[in-house]
Ligand SMILES: [Zn+2]
């Protein structure tokens with residue numbers, strides 16, 4: 001029943017989008033889903049940061065990455081998860097505002113051009129099966145599609161799949177528990193990624209556990225490089 005209701009809600013909402021002009025999620029100004037004034041208030045996750053995991057406060061490589069190098073060549077995020085950046089992520093993920101994907105992808109593209117990741121394909125982080133069925137879409141894939149067009153890179157959803165259901169992250173409080181839940185949760189078919197440089201995309205990353213698990217699977221499948229990128233993360 002719940003899934004059915006949320007589908008109807010989404011249909012209703014997209015019908016409304018056609019009738020009413022878009023309004024900025026941040027300030028309500030009409031004309032676009034995200035206005036220039038609100039974009040200017042977003043907190044860019046700028047250097048100095050660890051060049052490997054993008055944690056703030058140092059240049060070069062942080063101690064954690066030196067001790068245990070992550071499976072990705074580099075992880076970056078465009079924004080810090082607060083204010084309007086946080087609202088954007090939540091509206092895209094939980095409120096069915098899929099029209100936000102295009103402006104968010106444009107902002108990701110801008111940050112990625114500065115990041116100089118040499119990827120030749122984009123792979124969105126797959127959603128757990130149950131969550132994709134109830135939500136009806138994967139927000140990482142929604143971001144990846146317009147991002148691929150912006151960066152002229154192919155997007156594939158066949159390069160990475162969930163092996164088993166991981167419990168929803170919000171319900172497992174401890175970082176260590178999240179790491180345990182997600183480790184080994186992904187599988188990458190070798191023919192899709194062997195010898196390729198992959199750009200992994202997600203809307204938000206928290207501990208980086210999901211990105212780490214995805215990058216491990218891609219590496220095992222023979223990806224030559226794995227770059228990880230999310231729209232935002234808490235600092
Ligand atoms: Zn605005």
Ligand SMILES: [Zn+2]
Nearest residue numbers: 050053062065
């Ligand atoms: Zn680091």
